[in-house]
Amino acid sequence: MVIEISLLANLIPFIISFFISLWNRRAGYLAVSVSSILVMIYTLTGTLTPLALLKVLALASWFLLSLTSRDDMSTLLSVSVIGMLTFMDSGENLFLLIAGWEVMALPLFYAFKEIRPSVTFFAFGELSTVLLIGGAAISGGNMDNLSETSVILLLSGFLVKTGITPFYGVDWLPLQEGKLPHSLSSLVSATMTLMGIYGALQVLQQFSVPLPMSYALILLGSFTAFMASLYGYVSDDGRASLAFSSIENSGAMITSLGVYTLGGVTREVALASLLMIAISNSIGKTGAFLTSISSLTYNKPFQKRWESYLGSTMIAASLSGLLPTAGGVGSWGLLETLFISAYVSGILGVVPLIGGVLIASAEGFATALAIKYFSSRHIFRKGELKDSDWPSRFISGIAVLLSGVSLSYLVYPFKGGLLGVASGTLIETFSNKPFGGISPLYVLIMASVGSLLTLALLGRPKGRKVKTWNNGVDKEDDYTPFAMANNERVMLKFILGDGKFSKEVFTTFFLILSRKYKNFSDLLARAIFNGNLTAYVAYLAIAFIIILIVTLL
Amino acid sequence: MRFIGKLENLCIYDMGEREDQCQDFSFHAGKSEGYGEFTFVYGPSAGGLTESVQFMIKTSGEQILEIEANPYFKKRKLKFSGRIEDVILTVERINAMFSASHSLSFIIAVERSVDVNVDYEVMMARIIELELERIRNHLHVLHKLAETGALGVASYQLQEMEERTNRLIGEVCGHRYFFSSNWINSVKCNLEKVRLDYLNGFNSFFNDMLENRILIDRFQNNGKIDQDWLIGPAARASGRSYDSRYDSDSLPYKDLGFSPIVERSPDTFGRFLIRGLEILQSIEIIRGALGKAKNVRGGEVKVKGVGSGMSRVESPSGDLVYKVKVDDGFISTSFLPPSKANLSFFLKSVIGTIFTDFPFNWEGFGIWISEIGVEKE
Amino acid sequence: MNWFLRGLRRGVKTESKPTSTPPWASSLKVEGNFQGCPTNAIEDGWDSGKCIFCRRCYPSLKPTGDHRMASARGNPMFRRSFYLYPLDVGTCGGCNSELKLISSPQYDMTRFGIFFTNSPRHADGVVIMGVLTEGMREVLKETLDAVPSPKVLILLGACAISGGVVGEGVKIEADVIVPGCPPSPNTILDALIKAKGGKGW
Secondary structure, eight states, X not given: OHHHHHHHHHHHHHHHHHHHHXXXXXXXXXHHHHHHHHHHHHHHHSOOOHHHHHHHHHHHHHXXXXXXXXXXXXXXXXXXXXXXHHHHTOTTBHHHHHHHHHHHHHHHHHHOSSHHHHXXXXXXXXXXXXXXXXXXXXXXXXXXSOOHXXXXXXXXXXXXXXXXXXXXXXXXXTTSTTTSOHHHHHIIIIIIHHHHHHHHHHHHHHSOOOHHHHHHHHHHHHHHHHHHHHHHHHOOOHHHHHHHHHHHHHHHHHHHHHHHHHOGGGHHHHHHHHHHHHHHHHHHHHHHHTTOOOSSOOOSOOOOOHHHHHHHHHHHHHHTTOTTSHHHHHHHHHHHHHHHHHHHSGGGGHXXXXXXXXXXXXXXXXXXXXXXXXXXXXXXXXXXXOOTTHHHHHHHHHHHHHHHHTHHHHHOSOEEEETXXXXXXXXXXXXXXXXXXEOHHHHHHHHHHHHHHHHHXXXXXXXXXXXOOSTTSOOOOOOOHHHHHHHHHHHTHHHHOSSOOSSOHHHHHHHHHHHHHHHHHHHHHHHHSOSOHHHHHHHHHHHHHHHHHHHHO | OOEEEEETTEEEESXXXXXXXXXXXXXXXXXXXXXTOEEEEEOSSOTTOSSOOEEEEEESSSBEEEEEEEGGGGOXXXXXXXXXXXXXXXXXXXXXXXXXXXXXXXXXXXXXXXXXXXXHHHHHHHHHHHHHHHHHHHHHHHHHHHHHTTOHHHHHHHHHHHHHHHHHHHHHHSSTTOTTOEETTEEOOOGGGOOOGGGTTHHHHHHHXXXXXXXXXXXXXXXXXXXXXXXHHHHHHBTOOOOHHHHOOSSOGGGGTOOOOOOBOOSHHHHHHHHHHHHHHHHHHHHHXXXXXXXXXXXXXXXXXXXXXXXXXXXXXXXXXEEEEEETTEEEEEEEOHHHHHHHHHHHHHTTOBGGGHHHHHHHHTOOGGGTSEEEO | OHHHHHHHHHOOOOOSSOOOOOGGGSOEEEOXXXXXXXXXXXXXXXXXXXXXXXXXXXXXXXXXXXXXXXXXXXXXGGSSOEEEEEEEEEOOSHHHHHHHGGGSTTTOGGGGTEEEOSOGGGXXXXXXXXXXXXXXXXXXXXXXXXXXXXXXEEEESHHHHTOTTTSOOXXXXXXXXXXXXXXXXXXXXXXXXXXXXXXXX
């Protein structure tokens, strides 16, 4: 009963916002912002469990989103938020959880501009729901008596929705050009994928999973992160690039969940890293999504403001895992935990090692993705047209920077000091002895001091931009994102294969996988079953010898 | 019956002209899909172009998928009506390289409109002028082709021959581009000074060029165009014996035993071959005509009467048509230049080729933008 | 090998002295009175910049065969290397061809250190030819902006200097004026050599 009351208390402001939005769309957005702040304050006054922090993060994203959206999707937005809150506050009641899960995705059905992608999106959604219902039914609708099967089913349901391999279509598909309006794209990418992580964390906190499942989570998550960042890097659709970045972050979060379930000394650090990556993903994406481009059009130009540059740079740094932003601290923490696990686990440590390698590669591609996205937006801006999205970019950028520098000290368990770094500002990790440490505050101070010192000594950079000579006419460069992406596609052809890439990456992935498997099995068949009589006789002889040895032993 | 072009509202055929529905000139060709393609701007001011013309080429990197030409950057407003003495100054300066063709076509049209009897020797002298211009222009085109193909020795030797021809024209007619050399029933040129000895080795020179693998490779299958509406060397390269010297009675080429040279190679190589062979043919025509032409210098012939007339001559790049209306010394005129049609053909032939092929194809057609972008004042 | 031998057989064609200037692209001498010049070039003596060499004034004005008609404000900075960028703003093709012919073996511009370049950014001098047409107005401005200083502006031909019978000339402050319609390569070479600080051709 207690759960239901607090749930209702959280829902009422948003239900009111829904009705307000029916009357006036802009007022609806304002109401959602106010409600988000209210519920956030209420949540912060309670106990701050990791799940509560994730909820606060979601609320912060909704606040930022509704503050800066200018379309008329507030009705659908409020319904989706109601669903997500229900899902998060469902407590032990698994059926309420599933109800919230359904409601959160329902408004998107009305928002899709074409019928086919909406149906595809919903097919994946319903797959996850089916898995959740299965898991809930086995455990009797109550989170208390979970069995291993139900845990597997529930986890699978949650992870499908986060866009794990091979279900990229969940995130990438609705975010393609022209499918959804910007605010809802932001909602899907930033917060809906977070719900999957929330659900998975809730389940894993209650149930201690066996080792193979942890390793499965690590491998699955890191592989997802790698493939998604690769696809995002070579994509020519700006919004698809950002969607893949979300999937990469989801993969990283799932990997950290896997490390969390391993237990031991890395448990808290993994959880903290999960939180930091979630912050980077949600806040950063919200700011970035309102500024997307597609490959054919150049809508929404960037204006030449220092706030826009700073915000974009910070978001890009966060998405690519660079200090001192939140994404940087999170990536660092995740890699530390993976390598600590590899270090202490003996021969089985090869699994977290592989996970670490894949995550590190994914971060590399994610850096390239983020740099490509933001630099192309800045270089190919068209004139000084009005750009009213710079506040959201600026706020997001500052938010990920500040949370990286401040919040990280709150969520990470071990702090210390080192020579030159003041005590309490160094975030440390341990295996059975000190393993590693970073200090985001230190990095921020050194970077700022260094830059300001350079500026003071050398003054402003004296550059001048000369007008390009283009045959005597005033025609600007017509370099499409496709042209930029294609170079990379050709370079990475051995992974991606040939053919026209830009459409169904999801089907392409399966095609690549099956083609590679077919080639491998062909090779194997030709090598082993090569029609050579002597080879077959040799096989017989070997088999005979092995059986002889086994029976004799 | 072959179609030559559209002049204002008239459709010009080799048999005559009539008001009809016929093909207009289109400076756009090809179609592109759009995705992943970008526009490459070439011109109006670029190093590789002699004159100012703009090409907007849609490409996905190397192959030309769609092209649009804008020859009107240097569009000039010229006076095409007034006294004949003034209009001919304009006519000569429409295109200096084809100046003899333009002014002779104009003059012949005027003579026809007022029924002036032209002396046979004057007609022969005119033939010599036209053929000298043809030799010079063909040498120019061959030089440009060799230069683009980076054949240094051939390019410079052709340029040397072109300069020799220019000097010869300057000596014979007083001006290197035949300016003010022509008038009604008179040709102000010293034809006894015509010496073509410097072209004696041209046959073997041209044969050597033909054996060059680089040229063959770059010219063959580059800029293929094989359709019924073609003029000039492009038509004769495709196997069609279209030539104003043959099917127009403006000048008595038939008396010199003229018949058009025809090849079966509708690409840049064919056009290259035709031009080389026509140089040799023009040398023969000049030698033949020199025997029949005298040193003609005419006085001022007053043009009286009212009338209208048309004439067609073969400029080095194709048929050139002039239409005039005379009213007692005052005249209004309009013309159909060969470069308009050639530009349309060029744009059609360039679709599907790659950037490297472009300059060979362009030079091979011998298009002069200055005569396309001309507007009546 | 064939081409090499062919070149050797033909011999050196480069001339050490200017020859073969056609009469009607050389300076005219005023020997009588004449009214009726279509471009009013004979108001106060003979104005070479306006003359289109139409021969109407003959025999009151007679051609001398002297090709040195150009006036140039030389800049010896380009004495050894002078890169030109040709810009056609509205010609009949004559000036373009005559300019191109100074690279022929008889004249051989490169022995004087004159070269052509494909980009205005690498140019020392801009050769502007033809009457200024509407479409090329912007292009002219862009080109002149793109050429780095110090630059030499050359007006080639009667059309660029005064417009001739065709239109309006290019009204800029030029360093070198090359009259003629079109000017013969001898005149152009003489002008260019003077423009780079030499004694002329």
